[in-house]
Amino acid sequence: MSFLIVDRVNRLEGRLSISGAKNAALPIVMAALIGEGESILENIPNLRDINNLIKILNSLGAKTEYSNNRLKINTDTINRLDIPYDLARKMRASYYVLGALLARCGQAATSLPGGCEIGSRPIDLHLKGFKALGAKVNIEHGVVEVKADKLIGAKIYLDYPSVGATSNIMMAAVKAEGQTIIENAAREPEIIDLANYLNVMGAKIKGAGTDIIKIEGADKLEGREYTIIPDRIEAGTYMMAAAIIESDLYIDNVLVEHVKPLIAKLREMGVIVKEDVNSVRIISEGKLKAVDMKTLPYPGFPTDMQAQFMALLTQAEGASMVIETVFENRFGHVDELKRMGADIKIDGRSAIVKKSNLTGAKVKATDLRAGAALIIAGLVAEGETEIGDIYHIERGYENILGKLSSIGVNIRKVDC
CATH class of the missing domain: 3.65.10.10 (Enolpyruvate transferase domain)
Structure with missing residues (x-):
């Protein structure tokens, strides 16, 4: 103690x-899983949450190097699609693996996430978005699993402008076939930062920072360098x-x-x-x-x-x-x-x-x-x-x- x-x-x-924004770094670090090859992320703050997220990436098989607020992530060695419970329970941002790996591999699983006890923060809106894109969702014994043979663009209205749901759906949709429209989307600067990074990797996202985000599915995303806000x-x-x-x-x-x-x-x-x-x-x-x-x-x-x-x-x-x-x-x-x-x-x-x-x-x-x-x-x-x-x-x-x-x-x- x-x-x-x-x-x-x-x-x-x-x-x-x-320092770099924690709430921007967490989804962006996880979004690196979508890109092929190596991403280099600058201005990543040295925090307990970031270090736990790096452990999650390593558990999935990714190779990471972190020093002086620079994080290198190579995703070519990913060999696992689920997060161990002891890692997932430590941080709420572990749920971003669902959108990222759904886009990359069509499958992902994690335990229901932890984090600060500041109120009810269900992931219903995240799952609603995944289902709209064509994924099947299964929750059993405290584990959420999402699978999709193919993701298809859809119009998704969020009942509340959730930052987490907007980020997760945006990640899942970047490689979906056709166009995805997220209505009543969160407008936070961290949403804009995530969209900018995904676009740098090859995504086609417009409207981040407004309440309507449009995403055209891309065939491939590649790792790139990016600096966090x-x-x-x-x-x-x-x-x-x-x-x-x-x-x-x-x-x-x-x-x-x-x-x-x-x-x-x-x-x-x-x-x-x-x-x-x-x-x-x-x-x-x-x-x-x-x-x-x-x-x-x-x-x-x-x-x-x-x-x-x-x-x-x-x-x-x-x-x-x-x-x-x-x-x-x-x-x-x-x-x-x-x-x-x-x-x-x-x-x-x-x-x-x-x-x-x-x-x-x-x-x-x-x-x-x-x-x-x-x-x-x-x-x-x-x-x-x-x-x-x-x-x-x-x-x-x-x-x-x-x-x-x-x-x-x-x-x-x-x-x-």
């Missing part, structure tokens, strides 16, 4: 750079860390368009945000105004920033309302923030947050983003904040201790 110790700080300043959630996390106390922080390698919803809210709270071509500067006096926020699919405010934003709101004058519309169990961090003295009241999917004097306490990261929220809260809490279950944090933030330490945070990891 390991935990983090965070001490209160008076000011943050300096410069840090954002920066992580907008990591960028947002450090922006909120800077906003909560007196700060003058430069954050590099940011696609500003991807963090517009957060920039708007920070300015509404009284924080100065200066935008550059690929960076932002956060200037804060730590004097914040209460605001209301509702999570929505992109381009709305991301659910993956909700926990961190709630930590920020504990220092805003007045009462703020947070409405979570994406996941029903995404308030797991609230009880932990309350242990630190936060004044938060929950009613269903809504929370009222009032300004609080936080104090250090023993808390735990209930999920990835909850862990980041507790670090942010620890910056202003009197005394030490001890955060347990930090494996969640390590799933999604590359070198978080080094980056935070470089801008003035007193944070350390203790191994028991």
Whole structure:
């Protein structure tokens, strides 16, 4: 068991750079299975999830080399079409093997996936899409298996603009005969990044980033070089860390368009945000105004920033309302923030947050983003904040201790 110790700080300043996007890297790494030969992927963050995904690729027979954020994947040696249970259970992104290997081999299987316990995230929409393309789906003893003698393009309407389902169906459809149209598709930047990579390999995808994606089936995809976009959630996390106390922080390698919803809210709270071509500067006096926020699919405010934003709101004058519309169990961090003295009241999917004097306490990261929220809260809490279950944090933030330490945070990891 390991935990983090965070001490209160008076000011943050300096410069840090954002790593590659975890939520773009996971489907793109799996999509490399579709291409023949070798892909070289740059800006792949060194995270627990990425290392588990590499183990999955190796279990399928692919050859991988990973160093300095560069991942080489050769798929010519693939000799297995199912993911072992002990690997699949560790991460939700293991389900991307279904779309990738369905496109490449016409068959794939995996255990029902794991991940953060933030609410119900069934893969029904994924399977609906596979069935529409002509695949047969069988679920037995916790294992999902998909098979298709031939994939045929189809029109698929998603009941909800799911990022995972859009990605998985898009991968499966790239080699389907004819045209596939995904309606009510997710519009997130990570969807665009996946489509761009697939197109570089030889796919024919148009409309990514809109709610209608059109895919013309291609005969063959080949491995290529590609660079992953920066992580907008990591960028947002450090922006909120800077906003909560007196700060003058430069954050590099940011696609500003991807963090517009957060920039708007920070300015509404009284924080100065200066935008550059690929960076932002956060200037804060730590004097914040209460605001209301509702999570929505992109381009709305991301659910993956909700926990961190709630930590920020504990220092805003007045009462703020947070409405979570994406996941029903995404308030797991609230009880932990309350242990630190936060004044938060929950009613269903809504929370009222009032300004609080936080104090250090023993808390735990209930999920990835909850862990980041507790670090942010620890910056202003009197005394030490001890955060347990930090494996969640390590799933999604590359070198978080080094980056935070470089801008003035007193944070350390203790191994028991």
